[in-house]
Amino acid sequence: MSFDxxxxxxxxxxxxxxxxxxxxxxxxxxxxxxxxxxxxIDGELLTQENVWQLRQKIGMVFQNPDNQFVGxxxxxDVAFGMENQGxxxxxxxxxxxxxxxxxxxxxxxxxxxxxLSGGQKQRVAxxxxxALRPDIIILDEATSxxxxxxxxxxxxxxxxxxxxxxxxxxxxxxxxxxxxxxxKIIVMNxxxxxxxxxxxxxxxxxxxxxxxLDIPFSANxxxxxxxxxxxxxxxYYTESELADFLCQSILTK
Numbered sequence: 001m002s003f004d005x006x007x008x009x010x011x012x013x014x015x016x017x018x019x020x021x022x023x024x025x026x027x028x029x030x031x032x033x034x035x036x037x038x039x040x041i042d043g044e045l046l047t048q049e050n051v052w053q054l055r056q057k058i059g060m061v062f063q064n065p066d067n068q069f070v071g072x073x074x075x076x077d078v079a080f081g082m083e084n085q086g087x088x089x090x091x092x093x094x095x096x097x098x099x100x101x102x103x104x105x106x107x108x109x110x111x112x113x114x115x116l117s118g119g120q121k122q123r124v125a126x127x128x129x130x131a132l133r134p135d136i137i138i139l140d141e142a143t144s145x146x147x148x149x150x151x152x153x154x155x156x157x158x159x160x161x162x163x164x165x166x167x168x169x170x171x172x173x174x175x176x177x178x179x180x181x182x183x184k185i186i187v188m189n190x191x192x193x194x195x196x197x198x199x200x201x202x203x204x205x206x207x208x209x210x211x212x213l214d215i216p217f218s219a220n221x222x223x224x225x226x227x228x229x230x231x232x233x234x235x236y237y238t239e240s241e242l243a244d245f246l247c248q249s250i251l252t253k
Contacts, residue, residue: 001024001192005170007168009183010159010168010181011182011183012171012173012186013185014186015213016189016213024172028170029055030046056132057136058134058136059136065122065125073113074108074112075110081131082131085132096109096131099127100127102157102164103123105123108124118146118150122143123154125142126142136167137158137167137170139169139170142154143155151178177216180203180238182199183198184196184199185197185198199236217239218238232245
């Protein structure tokens with residue numbers, strides 16, 4: 001497998017269970033050692049000698065945030081990674097405040113992480129990563145345990161942080177509606193890269209079903225409406241874009 005992710009991009013990696021998505025994420029982050037091949041991060045070849053240095057450029061948010069919590073309170077947990085990096089207390093406190101503000105969790109800073117809801121826990125996990133100021137954030141199924149509303153809220157938080165700090169985002173996900181918001185999508189199948197495309201191109205491809213993936217609701221709906229005789233341009237629409245198009249079509253008739 002071979003692919004490039006450019007600085008500042010939001011890239012989703014999708015595929016059915018066992019296709020190699022999470023393994024790829026762990027290889028990029030140096031949590032697993034590659035048996036062969038090369039991984040380049042920010043112009044440097046990843047090796048055993050520089051893995052710890054390069055890992056500081058990457059923040060990873062996992063599926064279950066409980067596995068990442070170590071602090072007794074929210075603010076302690078956000079500060080933990082910076083303590084390991086030797087950040088000064090003054091700078092640490094400033095970063096904790098900024099990170100919690102970014103994810104709208106300031107009022108929970110003295111709460112125990114275990115007492116938070118699933119969406120709030122993920123916000124705290126993201127804050128802990130943001131406080132470390134990495135260049136790259138990897139979301140490893142980070143929204144899979146949330147309801148649709150919670151997923152969209154977390155994705156919006158990450159998007160705002162990405163734009164504010166110029167981050168590169170790699171999202172490992174099963175949620176195709178979530179993937180549709182990215183700049184490009186890498187489709188994996190049996191440990192190989194099956195396809196790389198923008199969402200607008202990829203989700204018009206019905207071959208996704210053949211490798212065990214679904215088609216986003218909006219694409220299926222548009223296809224069904226076309227079969228019923230409604231004139232819809234052959235392009236991919238997100239749910240909101242399709243709703244806007246249908247409203248405009250009704251209003252102009």
